[in-house]
Amino acid sequence: MNFIETRGNDGHRPKQITFSQAILSPMSSFGGLYSPEKLPDLGIPFLEKHIQSDYKTLATAILSEFDVDIDAAVIEEAMSLYDQFDDPKHPVPVVKVFDELYVSELYHGPTRAFKDMALQPFGTVLSAVARKRNEKYLILAATSGDTGPAALDTFRGRDNVMVACLYPEGGTSDVQRLQMVTEDAENLKVIGIKGDFDDAQSALKTLLTSDAFKATLLDSGISLSAANSVNFGRIIFQTLYHVHSYLELVRQGAISMGEKIYLNVPSGNFGNALGGYYALKMGLPVEQIHIASNNNNVLTKFIKTGVYDLRDLGVIPTTSPAMDILKSSNIERILFDLFGGERTKTLMLALDHEKHYELTEDELAQLQAIFAADFCTDEEVSRFIKRSFDAGYLMDPHTATCFKAYDTCRADKTIKTIFYSTAEWTKFSPMIAAALTGEEGLHDIEALKSIAEKAKVKIPAKIEKLFQQPIAQSTVIDKKDIEKSILSFLK
Numbered sequence: 001m002n003f004i005e006t007r008g009n010d011g012h013r014p015k016q017i018t019f020s021q022a023i024l025s026p027m028s029s030f031g032g033l034y035s036p037e038k039l040p041d042l043g044i045p046f047l048e049k050h051i052q053s054d055y056k057t058l059a060t061a062i063l064s065e066f067d068v069d070i071d072a073a074v075i076e077e078a079m080s081l082y083d084q085f086d087d088p089k090h091p092v093p094v095v096k097v098f099d100e101l102y103v104s105e106l107y108h109g110p111t112r113a114f115k116d117m118a119l120q121p122f123g124t125v126l127s128a129v130a131r132k133r134n135e136k137y138l139i140l141a142a143t144s145g146d147t148g149p150a151a152l153d154t155f156r157g158r159d160n161v162m163v164a165c166l167y168p169e170g171g172t173s174d175v176q177r178l179q180m181v182t183e184d185a186e187n188l189k190v191i192g193i194k195g196d197f198d199d200a201q202s203a204l205k206t207l208l209t210s211d212a213f214k215a216t217l218l219d220s221g222i223s224l225s226a227a228n229s230v231n232f233g234r235i236i237f238q239t240l241y242h243v244h245s246y247l248e249l250v251r252q253g254a255i256s257m258g259e260k261i262y263l264n265v266p267s268g269n270f271g272n273a274l275g276g277y278y279a280l281k282m283g284l285p286v287e288q289i290h291i292a293s294n295n296n297n298v299l300t301k302f303i304k305t306g307v308y309d310l311r312d313l314g315v316i317p318t319t320s321p322a323m324d325i326l327k328s329s330n331i332e333r334i335l336f337d338l339f340g341g342e343r344t345k346t347l348m349l350a351l352d353h354e355k356h357y358e359l360t361e362d363e364l365a366q367l368q369a370i371f372a373a374d375f376c377t378d379e380e381v382s383r384f385i386k387r388s389f390d391a392g393y394l395m396d397p398h399t400a401t402c403f404k405a406y407d408t409c410r411a412d413k414t415i416k417t418i419f420y421s422t423a424e425w426t427k428f429s430p431m432i433a434a435a436l437t438g439e440e441g442l443h444d445i446e447a448l449k450s451i452a453e454k455a456k457v458k459i460p461a462k463i464e465k466l467f468q469q470p471i472a473q474s475t476v477i478d479k480k481d482i483e484k485s486i487l488s489f490l491k
């Protein structure tokens with residue numbers, strides 16, 4: 001499979017590149033991204049062939065349809081990382097919650113959020129590609145709380161790769177912070193920033209596009225890459241579980257083969273939803289994809305009106321912080337797939353420079369044929385968590401945002417829906433405890449115990465252990481010192 005550029009070619013870069021090139025340098029001409037030139041066909045015959053396949057077998061088969069330039073042995077090693085999930089045979093359980101509603105649990109990996117689904121195999125693949133080319137990479141990650149732990153976990157101790165991870169000091173939960181600052185491998189550096197996630201993210205973007213920074217790194221023989229979902233190496237692993245979840249509904253007798261379903265995705269940077277979109281394009285029977293947001297509801301407005309508007313907007317902190325995002329990077333790949341490179345370049349440059357753009361009526365109709373959207377306030381999220389718990393299912397605040405779109409977006413209420421559950425309750429316990437018992441302002445450890453008792457569930461050992469582990473990373477700095485701090489880590 002080859003990759004082409006979402007904003008067209010600038011005449012200097014190659015017109016198309018391979019998968020391994022796309023994951024090593026994810027940015028393309030005019031500030032665009034790389035997208036697949038053509039998608040494989042995973043229609044009914046493919047699905048029927050894999051009706052009894054376990055997750056790894058199915059995943060390996062889909063990757064081979066993508067025809068990526070990665071050795072089979074590396075793919076096999078990458079897939080073996082799903083063996084560390086709670087149940088190696090079923091890394092992604094799909095659970096019935098109400099009659100028409102199923103939840104695909106994407107959080108059973110080592111860091112208890114869905115970022116593991118892609119970052120676990122991505123770590124193996126990226127490190128193998130770097131080793132094969134005899135190159136050394138610095139991976140930059142900015143995190144609001146889930147990407148950081150998952151990126152550190154996957155690259156811990158790996159050859160040819162170092163990670164510098166920026167997080168907003170005070171802006172994550174205790175569990176998320178401890179997951180990062182207890183990492184003590186030599187190739188990992190965790191840096192707390194005095195500022196918010198936007199500060200961390202913009203510092204990262206400045207470094208990624210700074211020629212001076214790149215030149216300094218190259219002097220020490222180090223190249224630069226990124227681990228967020230602009231990297232197609234993450235997206236490819238996020239198409240797999242959509243196909244798996246569909247087949248799981250067929251296996252459970254919830255639907256017959258070929259019957260259409262709704263996907264309902266709690267969205268921020270739109271990597272998860274983009275994976276669902278590609279699955280649909282490849283032939284998965286999906287009626288429509290419903291996009292759930294919190295009060296940062298740019299995507300809801302965009303899908304309802306065709307206007308993407310960042311003017312006069314600031315990020316609103318919510319109880320679902322991994323979705324506190326305004327500039328949703330992977331929308332660009334949707335624009336490219338629907339409307340082509342020239343139009344995408346016009347729209348994205350308008351967003352970069354004028355902070356807004358608007359689709360034509362015809363374009364909006366094409367978008368709405370595939371997507372519908374709605375958003376939740378924090379109060380609604382609390383109520384949905386409580387309602388779901390009373391019905392026997394404990395969920396995290398990100399997953400709970402799906403309920404609003406579930407209530408308002410389904411044109412046909414007989415069609416089954418899959419919610420994608422993106423985090424375990426353990427990562428956001430203070431707000432869940434408040435929703436369930438009314439206890440406000442608990443620390444994570446108290447909230448974890450309170451919920452575990454009320455819900456009669458166990459706190460996973462990996463989470464409980466965090467509170468006893470020594471702190472290995474204590475750097476907290478002003479944002480102007482980020483570059484200096486990274487360079488001194490590299491020495």
Ligand SMILES: *Cc1c(COP(=O)(O)O)cnc(C)c1O
Nearest residue numbers: 146267268269270271272322422
């Ligand atoms: C990253 C994340 C999201 C958003 O996913 P995108 O692919 O960026 O849309 C939602 N929920 C949780 C818990 C996350 O960590």
